[in-house]
Amino acid sequence: MRAVQITEFGGPEVLRVTEVPDPVPGDDELLVDVSRAGVNFADTHQTDDSYLAPAKLPLIPGGEVVGTTADGRRVAAIVGSGGYAEKAVVKKALAFDVPEGVDDVSAVALLVQGMTAWFLLKKITHLQKGETVVVHAAAGGVGSLAIQLAKAMGAGRVIATASTQQKRDLALELGADVALDPATEDLKAALIEANGGKRVDVVLEMTGGRVTNESLAALAPFGRLAFYGMASREQPEPVAMTSLMAHTSTVSGFWLAHAFGNPPLLHQAFRELADEVVAGNLKIIGGGDYALSDVRQAHEDLRGRRTAGKLVVNPGK
Structure with missing residues (x-):
């Protein structure tokens, strides 16, 4: 073959x-x-x-x-x-x-991208209705699905980031409330401003480097950052445990491979996602x-x- x-x-x-x-x-x-x-x-x-x-x-x-x-x-x-x-x-x-x-x-x-978005929102960050979600790389495979899933789960506000205006426009079409350039000079301030001056509740992050650093700094008390990739191939700054106490922040990593040992949960995720596609609710x-x-x-x-x-x-x- x-x-x-x-x-x-x-x-x-x-x-x-x-x-x-x-x-x-x-x-x-x-x-x-x-x-x-x-x-x-x-x-x-x-x-x-x-x-x-x-x-x-x-x-x-x-x-x-x-x-x-x-x-x-x-x-x-x-x-x-x-x-x-x-x-x-x-x-x-x-x-x-x-x-x-x-x-x-x-x-x-x-599969990889849909299930990753599903796990990030439902099992890792446990998104609650009314919370603000930041989706980095929002025009990508995971990001484009995460925007739609977050909205369907009742997110109060979805803030997307993407590297070009075309990609930011796509994020807005998919349901994001605001779309930012992640290369903006002060990303922490931009995220807070996009949330009406308030810190954000959930961040889905797969870029690495300064994007991770500034997103973590923008978290509200009880905020959660889920790290699931490093597209920039730049390591973020090490996170001091004491700094997490400053805003009662949670940082978690996610790799879909760790879910392979739970096939029933994977089948549940695929079935729910497929049903949303068939119903026309997930593009x-x-x-x-x-x-x-x-x-x-x-x-x-x-x-x-x-x-x-x-x-x-x-x-x-």
Whole structure:
């Protein structure tokens, strides 16, 4: 079969389309003919071996797929690797039936990115009605869904940040009340001003560096910051435990892989998200449908922050 394989770590230049043997499923696995594979920022970390879980070579990247099984079942599935290929082996427990009315791009968007947004709001920060939520990287896959979910959960105000005016306009279209440039000179002050002069309750943060630092400084008493990525590849300043006492702040980290041990909860999340898509209440933003041979461009566009919404690769192209 055709697949994207890396034999050395590095940037997009190490991604190469090649022929590899078809994968063989085990007893607790399914073989899926892949119609789309999702592209996530985590894939770029996996490619240069800077991800939380160390990678082993040779490697076929890609953590999520949608396609059909031999008996015609249409499933979306989370995989540790192996997604950028014509066929993929997936664990039965992490394969989710895709209902009618959910297209391929939407199906993969609801996996890593949709479930991340769902967990961040419902299980990590425990968003309450009326609270203010800051969504950084608001035009991205997680951010675009988090805006809509936060509004549906009764957030009093959603403050989005995004790097371009086009992306900020998209965030506003999706329901954000305010959209800011995260590169503004005093982000802490800008966030507080956008909240009517009051500190913010919840921050969803995946940028790193000064964005994390200033967002933490903008938290209200009992505020929560959930850190789930570091797109800038810049470490935030270390957090002193005593500084958290100043406003009774909570800082938490989140990695979706830790939820893999609870398949019923994952299935609940996927089912709720899919139902919202079918009902027309959750809009998936397509960020690019790349041919398998154009996967380098997909990674370059993602790393260059030139994209919005969900990126996919199509093994059929």
